[in-house]
Amino acid sequence: MSVTAIEGLSRDSGLLRRIGPLALGAAIVNGVVGAGIFSLPASMSQAAGPLAPVAYLLCAIAMGMVVTCFAEAGSRLPTSGGVYGYVNHAFGPLTGFLCGMLTWMASVLACGGIAAAFAGTVGSLVPFAASGLGRAIVILLAIGGIAGVNLRGVAGGAGLVSVSTAIKLLPLFLFVALGALAVPGLAAHGAAPPGDGFGRALILGIFAFCGMETVLGASGEVANPHRTLPLALFGAMGFVLVLYVAIQLVAQHVLGADLAHQVAPLAAAAARVSPVAGAILIAGAALSMLGWIASDILGAPRLLFAFARDGLLPNMLGRVSSNTHVPYVAIIIHSAIAASLAISGSFAGLVVASTLNTAGLYFLGCGAAWVLHRRGTQMAGLPLNLRILPLAAVLGMASMALLIGVAGAQEIIGLFAVIIVSTAIYFIMRFLADRRS
Numbered sequence: 167m168s169v170t171a172i173e174g175l176s177r178d179s180g181l182l183r184r185i186g187p188l189a190l191g192a193a194i195v196n197g198v199v200g201a202g203i204f205s206l207p208a209s210m211s212q213a214a215g216p217l218a219p220v221a222y223l224l225c226a227i228a229m230g231m232v233v234t235c236f237a238e239a240g241s242r243l244p245t246s247g248g249v250y251g252y253v254n255h256a257f258g259p260l261t262g263f264l265c266g267m268l269t270w271m272a273s274v275l276a277c278g279g280i281a282a283a284f285a286g287t288v289g290s291l292v293p294f295a296a297s298g299l300g301r302a303i304v305i306l307l308a309i310g311g312i313a314g315v316n317l318r319g320v321a322g323g324a325g326l327v328s329v330s331t332a333i334k335l336l337p338l339f340l341f342v343a344l345g346a347l348a349v350p351g352l353a354a355h356g357a358a359p360p361g362d363g364f365g366r367a368l369i370l371g372i373f374a375f376c377g378m379e380t381v382l383g384a385s386g387e388v389a390n391p392h393r394t395l396p397l398a399l400f401g402a403m404g405f406v407l408v409l410y411v412a413i414q415l416v417a418q419h420v421l422g423a424d425l426a427h428q429v430a431p432l433a434a435a436a437a438r439v440s441p442v443a444g445a446i447l448i449a450g451a452a453l454s455m456l457g458w459i460a461s462d463i464l465g466a467p468r469l470l471f472a473f474a475r476d477g478l479l480p481n482m483l484g485r486v487s488s489n490t491h492v493p494y495v496a497i498i499i500h501s502a503i504a505a506s507l508a509i510s511g512s513f514a515g516l517v518v519a520s521t522l523n524t525a526g527l528y529f530l531g532c533g534a535a536w537v538l539h540r541r542g543t544q545m546a547g548l549p550l551n552l553r554i555l556p557l558a559a560v561l562g563m564a565s566m567a568l569l570i571g572v573a574g575a576q577e578i579i580g581l582f583a584v585i586i587v588s589t590a591i592y593f594i595m596r597f598l599a600d601r602r603s
Contacts, residue, residue, distance in 0.1 A: 178246050178386035180486040182320065185387050187394045187401075189324040193384075194402035196327050196334065196461040197377035199409065203338065204451040206374055206410075207417040208431040214367035215426075216418060219411050221364065225371030226407045231562035232528050233378070233403050234552065235535035237396040240382060241549035242538045244391030247472030248382030248465070249531040254476070255543070256534035260592055263478050265534075266469050267588040268527040272520040273380045273466035274500060277459055278507030281305050284455040285508065287448075305508045312460050313501035316467075319490045320387050323464045330457035337450025338413065341432055344439045345416030365572060372569060374410065375403070376524045379531070383465035383472070392547030462504075467496040478595050522573055522581040525566040532562035 185193075210218035236249065245251035247266055254262025285304040289296030295304045316323035378399065388394050413432070417425055420435040428434045430448070437444030471493035474484030487494045536559035539551070552558070570578065 180491060181246065181386050182491050183387055183389045183391070184321050185324050185384060185394070186389055187397045189328050190381070190388060190394055191398035191402045192328040192332075193324065193381040193461050193464060194378045194398055195405060196330060196457050197381045197465070198375060198402070198406050199334070199338075199454075203374070203410070203413065204432050204447065204454065205430060206370065207414050208425055208428045209370055210367055210414060211418065211426040211431075213370060214364050217364060218367060218418070219414050221367040221371045222374075222407065222410050222414060225368055225375060226403075228372060228562070228565040229375040229403065231558040231565065232532060233399050234555065234558040235532040235562055236378065236382065237399045238550040238552055238555055239531065239535035239538050240385060240395035240399065241392045241547075242543045243545050244385045244388055244395055245472075245545070246383065246386030246468050246475070248385050248469075249379050249527055249534075250383075250469060250472060251385065252534040252538060253527075253530045256537035257530070259476065259478070260589070261530065262476075263473065263592045264585055264588050265527045265530045266473060267591075268523040268530075268584065269379050269383070270466060270469040270500075271584060272523040272527075273462055273469075274504050275507065275520045277309075277462040277466065277500075277504035280455045280458050280462075281309055281504060281508035284308055284452060284459075287452045287455070302509050305505055308456060308459060309463070309501050309505045309508070312456070312463050313497055315460075316463050316497050317487075317490065317492060317494055320384070320464075320492055323460070323492075324384075327457070327460050327464055330453070330460050334450065334454045334457040335409075337446050337453075338409065338432075340443065341436055341447060342409075342412045342416055344443055345420050345435060369569060369572065372565075373521050373524065375406065376521075376528075377461075378403070379524070379527060380462055380465040383468040386468070386472075390547065392544075392549050396550055459504075463497065463501060467493060467500040470496040470500060477599055478592060522570055522577050523584060525569045526581060526585075529563050529566040529570075532559045532566070535559055 207218070210221065214221045236252075239252040240248070243252055243255055245255075247254070249269060250262055250266030253265040282305065285295060285301045285308075288304050289301060292300075294300040312326065315326050382395075385391060385395065417431050417435050420438055421428065421431065424434075425431055430451070433444045433447040433451070436447045470479060470483045473479040474481055474496070483496045483499065484493070485495045486492065536556055539555045539559075543549075570581070573581075
C-alpha cells in the first residue's frame with residue numbers, strides 16, 4: 167500500500183489544536199448519551215421485551231464497525247468537519263458536501279428539539295416558562311449561554327462539555343447503583359412481556375449510539391489527533407455500551423412488566439427505590455439536555471465553518487476571531503437557527519428524517535475510510551492501519567443500508583429531498599464562484 171502524505175488543509179488555518187483525549191472522549195459520550203436515555207428503556211422494552219439488552223449488544227457490533235472506520239479515518243485525516251472532511255477527500259467535494267449537510271441538518275434539528283424539550287421540562291416546574299414569552303426566554307438563555315461560552319474559546323467550550331457530561335452521568339450512575347443495591351429488597355416483579363418487534367428495537371438501539379459525528383466536527387482543533395481521535399472514540403463508545411446495558415438491566419429488574427408502559431422509566435424506577443432518587447433523575451434529565459446542547463454547539467458549527475473555508479457556503483461563515491481563534495460567525499448562525507427551530511416548534515416532522523440522515527452519512531463515512539486506508543493517506547503523525555478496516559467498512563455500510571431500507575416510504579422520500587436540495591446548493595455555489603472568477 168502506497169502512502170499519500172498531505173499537508174495541513176487550508177480550512178484548518180487559524181485554529182488551535184488544544185482538545186485532548188479526555189475532553190474529546192467526554193464530548194463524544196455527551197453527544198451520544200443524550201436526553202433520550204432517560205426514556206429509552208421503556209421503548210426498548212416495548213419493542214424487544216426482556217431481549218432489549220441483547221438488542222443493545224447487536225447494535226453495538228454494527229456501530230463498532232462504524233466507529234472502527236471513523237477512528238482510522240480520523241487518525242489519517244484530522245480536519246474540521248470530521249466525517250465531511252473524510253468523505254470530501256475520498257470522493258470529491260460534491261459527495262463531501264452532501265455528507266456534511268446530512269450531518270449538520272441532523273444536528274441543528276436535534277439541537278432545536280432538545281432545547282424545546284428542556285423548555286418543556288422547566289415549564290412543568292415554572293408555569294411562566296411553559297409557553298409564549300417565558301418559553302422563548304428559557305430557550306434563548308439555554309442556547310445563548312452555551313454559545314457565549316464557546317465564543318470565548320474552544321478550551322472553554324470543551325471544558326463545559328466535560329463538566330456537563332460528568333454532571334449528567336452522576337444521576338445515571340446513581341440509578342444503576344441504587345437499583346442494583348435495592349433490587350433484593352423490592353417486591354418481585356414479573357418479567358417484561360415479549361416485545362412487538364425486535365427489528366424496531368435494533369433501529370432504536372442504533373440511533374441510541376449516534377452522535378459522535380457532531381463532535382468530530384471539531385477534529386481540526388484536536389491535539390495529537392493520530393492518537394487522540396482513536397483513543398477517544400473507542401473509549402467513549404465502549405463506555406456507552408456498558409452504561410446502556412446496565413441501565414436497561416436495572417430498569418427491567420425494578421419495573422418488570424411495568425417498564426414498557428412508563429413515560430419516564432428511570433424516574434419511575436428510581437422512585438420505587440426512593441422518592442428523592444426519583445426527583446434527582448428528573449433533574450438529571452434536564453441537565454442531560456443542556457449537556458447535549460453544549461456538545462452540539464462545540465462541534466456542529468465547525469461544519470458550517472468547513473463548508474465556507476472550502477467555498478461551498480458564504481465566506482463570512484469561515485471567519486475566525488483574532489482574539490479567541492474560534493469560528494464565531496458559524497457558532498452564532500448555528501445557535502440562532504437552533505433557537506428559532508426550538509421556539510417555533512415547526513421542525514417536529516423533520517426529526518424522523520434527520521435520523522435517516524445519520525445513517526446516510528455513516529454509510530458514506532465508512533466508504534471514505536476504506537478509500538483513505540487503500541491510499542495510505544496520512545496528515546499528522548503515524549495513523550492507525552487496521553487490517554480489519556475493509557471488513558469493518560463493508561459491514562458498516564451494509565448495516566446502514568439495511569437501516570434505511572426498513573424505514574417508511576415517507577422517511578426515505580424525505581432523505582432523498584435533503585440530498586436533492588443539498589446538491590442544488592452545491593451547484594449554485596460553484597456557479598457563483600465561477601462567475602466571480
